[in-house]
Amino acid sequence: MVTIHPNLKPWHPFLASNHKTKPFLLPSTISCTSSSENNGTSKQSSSSAGKIKRLVLPQEGRTKLNTYPDRDFYAYPRFVTHVDDGFIATLTNLYRQRLRSGSEILDLMSSWISHLPKEVEYKKVVGHGLNAQELARNPRLDYFFVKDLNQDQKLELESSSFDAVLCTVSVQYLQQPEKVFAEVFRVLRPGGVFIVSFSNRLFYEKAIGAWRDGTAYSRTQLVVQYFQSVEGFTQAELIRKLPDANGGGGSQSKSPLGWFMGFLGLLSGSDPFYAVVAYKNFKPVYE
Numbered sequence: 001m002v003t004i005h006p007n008l009k010p011w012h013p014f015l016a017s018n019h020k021t022k023p024f025l026l027p028s029t030i031s032c033t034s035s036s037e038n039n040g041t042s043k044q045s046s047s048s049a050g051k052i053k054r055l056v057l058p059q060e061g062r063t064k065l066n067t068y069p070d071r072d073f074y075a076y077p078r079f080v081t082h083v084d085d086g087f088i089a090t091l092t093n094l095y096r097q098r099l100r101s102g103s104e105i106l107d108l109m110s111s112w113i114s115h116l117p118k119e120v121e122y123k124k125v126v127g128h129g130l131n132a133q134e135l136a137r138n139p140r141l142d143y144f145f146v147k148d149l150n151q152d153q154k155l156e157l158e159s160s161s162f163d164a165v166l167c168t169v170s171v172q173y174l175q176q177p178e179k180v181f182a183e184v185f186r187v188l189r190p191g192g193v194f195i196v197s198f199s200n201r202l203f204y205e206k207a208i209g210a211w212r213d214g215t216a217y218s219r220t221q222l223v224v225q226y227f228q229s230v231e232g233f234t235q236a237e238l239i240r241k242l243p244d245a246n247g248g249g250g251s252q253s254k255s256p257l258g259w260f261m262g263f264l265g266l267l268s269g270s271d272p273f274y275a276v277v278a279y280k281n282f283k284p285v286y287e
Contacts, residue, residue: 052230
């Protein structure tokens with residue numbers, strides 16, 4: 001179940017702090033599952049989620065070294081930056097290119113930092129995460145909700161209600177990625193985009209086995225397969241920006257060895273940037 005503040009009043013601050021607070025999603029903005037939905041009598045049924053064609057991960061690939069609930073692991077806020085400035089600049093520029101102004105956006109597995117371009121206005125930005133204090137600090141969120149997607153993958157959000165869904169440096173923690181991607185497909189409008197970005201950093205004990213044991217190449221292919229596992233996504237597009245042999249940013253190193261090491265995530269210095277992008281049903285063409 002989604003966590004909602006018990007005082008269901010618009011713009012009710014849940015934290016007594018000097019920071020600007022954000023409201024939790026209110027019932028009018030949430031599509032909650034009822035018993036009638038479970039019996040298949042509601043128009044808003046689970047069948048509207050994306051159809052999972054196949055499972056990507058074996059059971060051992062879903063396991064974590066730290067088996068305690070993720071909500072416990074993220075109980076305390078971490079007001080730190082998980083990737084470097086180069087990665088953030090690349091991601092923000094990608095959002096600038098792919099997200100239209102006036103869009104309604106779901107920032108999945110978000111935190112206290114927004115990577116959206118500051119100069120672009122969006123109609124609504126909804127955040128999701130595991131720590132309410134972090135989400136309350138995010139300056140671009142209009143609403144947010146707290147939910148453990150490894151316990152329950154259902155998003156209490158209306159179908160076809162977002163133009164874009166974002167997932168930044170967090171996909172490595174999903175134990176049921178096929179179900180989460182199917183839910184993302186459901187809440188996206190036709191032509192909506194899902195952008196999954198990541199680097200080579202992770203909380204090792206909380207990442208799934210398939211990610212921990214993988215290389216940069218196998219991890220990108222893993223995310224591509226997550227998209228392919230759900231019927232209706234367009235062909236996934238891989239975007240990468242690798243550090244050069246000197247540790248600086250660049251599309252690729254001039255040295256073949258440096259390029260290869262960068263692709264494997266073995267270079268120190270700048271964080272490698274990877275993103276996998278796909279659209280619901282079709283990729284729109286704008287003039």
